[in-house]
Amino acid sequence: MSGQRILVVEDEPKLASLLVDYLQAAGYEVEHVANGLAVVPLFRAREHGLILLDLMLPGQDGLQVCRALRAFSRVPVIMVTARVDEVDRLLGLEIGADDYICKPFSPREVVARVKAVLRRFEPVAQPPAGLQLAPASYRATYNGKLLELTPVEFRLLAALAALPGQVMSRDQLMNHLYDDHRVVTDRTVDSHVKNLRRKLDCAAPGRDLVRSIYGVGYCLEP
Template sequence: MDAPFRILIVEDEPKLAALLGDYLKGAGFETAWIANGLEAMPAIRARLPDLILLDLMLPGRDGLDICRELRGFSAVPVIMMTARVEEIDRLLGLELGADDYICKPYSPREVVARCKAVLRRARPIAGEIQPLQIDEAAWRAVYHGVELDLTPVEFRLLRALSRSPGRVFSREQLLDGLYDDHRVVTDRTVDSHIKNLRRKLEHVTPDAPPIRSIYGVGYKYESP
């Protein structure tokens, strides 16, 4: 029997952390809890969890700073928890690398569902064929067995969208991580790159394009 997934809860509100822990344990997860941001990285390095629920506002060190350091050595899934809606663009920024976010107040059942979804993407069921495979170290993307010839910008866009299937990203959210030199670009730039990326994906699966445009909002990736 496989060992249960271990989820680290980094949250400074004891009652909220306890509630999350109860629901996650009820769903079959193993949990650990840390209340201070300064204790997060030592605990993560000592025993890397399968997923981290990371509060944005923490005593000692904030969640954004923790996530930024974490991405320097690990791709462990991170779900950010925040009451500051204005921070959402940064939470899911292409450079920061959070996998999802949840706004407070939230339902513990929703948190459990989000954890299951993120873990499923991070660790597919044995034998299950994943249509999209992204190798970040090699800057390589394979879709239905076909290696895609992507530009660096197209690769970043696909990586960002595919990290959260079904989630709609605004053009503004996608703009932040398009270029390493942080040049000023417009919404039309995003549209142009998305158009080229979709064309390459649709060349592989013309009847099932994975990237959809949401009128007046932005774009989302739908896993086949």
């Protein structure tokens, strides 16, 4: 997720400069400190989306820094170490690090690891509060009101609710509508969406939970 602020904690100037350059090129805002004692005060003053933390640092080593951070924050931490023995690897993870990278490494690998860890921490969209689906009985309620959906409408709502906030094309929705996978047209999908919207509007007037994206498809507002 580009645009987030990354804190690089590295006391080797050339390596730190390389990491900063690559992360900035990937779209991240990057800060750098070389002393372990500077990390917690800086993070408290200005939170970061992820910390790239060297193990061997002046002032306070990476393990101590990670323990101090974990006392008050779950910020993602990637440990960077030249000590490749298994004990240090495990210890780095046991104290709350989210990943580790061993030196020497490719800066591109670091960027890929940063992106992967940040993806794990992305907030997951939730279906609208008050929407309850019971697939076994094809029963759906919203704010305690029974929606009286047909099986096709229930499957349509369940498909949209599985990916709240994400647009699903008509082709994608078609695959969820019928058990026999019959061929239907775009207009069929639109007709079912229209009926679903009408029933949702009865339970939540004016809420417009199913949003139409012109030329693309539909999404359920999270």
